[in-house]
Amino acid sequence: MKCQEARQLLSAYLDSSLDETVTFRIMRHLEECPSCSSRFSVEQRLEQAIQETLRRPSGDEEEIVRRALVRAGIGRRLSSRRSWAAALIVVLLATAVFGVDQLLRRSSPPVPDLVVAAAQDHRKFVSGDVGPDLPSENPDEVNAFLARELSTAMPQVPAGNAWKLLGVRKCHLKEAWVGFIMLRFNSTPVSLFVISPEEAKAFPDAAGIASRNPCFPVGEEHAVLSTFGDHLLCAVGNVPVPTLEELTRRP
């Protein structure tokens, strides 16, 4: 191979897009020709420096992705067709389980959207479908994650051996980004969702009543709403309501 031919193939050689025969011929030429060898090594260095420069982030890229998702309304809701299907299933199940009379006699307040969405994610945690982004038993590490990812914090985990912190996850509940803190009470999974004041605007019905610490039966689980400073809390678990309140009502 001559130098001119080797240099014409330099670009394709850098992309590893040549077939084995041509690549082998170039490699042999580089072993024999110090001038081309030097040129190829400078080219590789330059190419690497260009790549590093081009890939250098400004620091706000992930925030732009998050904003674009929110503006596009993705990650907030199910598609309308699936929403109708989900609503139909809920109505049929409710009718079958409780009976029409019982539904008509129910006097408890409607379950807020936040509680319904939190209970769905809690069940994914229970079934092992989701786990923490940051597995940690250390509340300081969990708080650092919440501060970094969501500008929020978690309440103190109750003292004693019964409670065990498992970790934290950043996820969507309907329209909002929330901190999903995973714990165990003895061996029972308990979920605690922390929602910043900004994101809590997505749940006006829950935010309006959270300060009264209402509780709701959600299937076999209980859910408790509360506040933590300006933040909204929602605890879900198959444990007694006072146990959930122990988690949400601590200073």
Place this chain on the structure above:
Amino acid sequence: MQCQIRVPTYKSRMVPIFEPDPIDSLDFAREVSALGAEPVIFLRRVLLDESVAEDVLQAVLLSAFAARMRFQSGTDFRAWIYQFLVHEVANANRRLRKARVRLNPLVDEPEAPSSAAALEAELAYSEIAEDPQALLDRLDERLAAALQSLGEDERGALLLRAIADFSVAEIAHLYSVPQGTIMARLFRARLKLRTMLAEHAGGMQERHP
């Protein structure tokens, strides 16, 4: 004569409301978030005006989400979403170019490298080879302008290779062109880029002998 009109049956008009999405809204958002900073870095470099990157990204997400039924579970989400990125970038740059021409009718497309340009690049290259560090130290200053001197197809191919690390075959698939076309675009892009950078290096040496 026998009637050829096919009467649709009730079954054929039924909408399967329980047909599962290959990727639902939350998973879609998670997959997009998992791509990290890369799509925005790519958009900012490849668009003629980086300030529209967020709008273009939003358009990409809306198009891809609307077409999510075509996504096959278990395949590469990143490669799939880049199909929409490449398409929206072409649309956005077309609009931006029209707007530029309206404002300044003398704006020309970058020219393909001639043999004279190749010779010029060869001469300029020897300057780079003599002192590559001088160029590398100040690469940032000139790279953005040098990229804008490339044709759009060349810039797109180069950035898909350099930022997104797609292979030549993958880039060819994204643009629906033969691999040889992408290899030629990458060759021309590198040639132009090095000419511009070498000119800059020469300018620096004149300023800082």
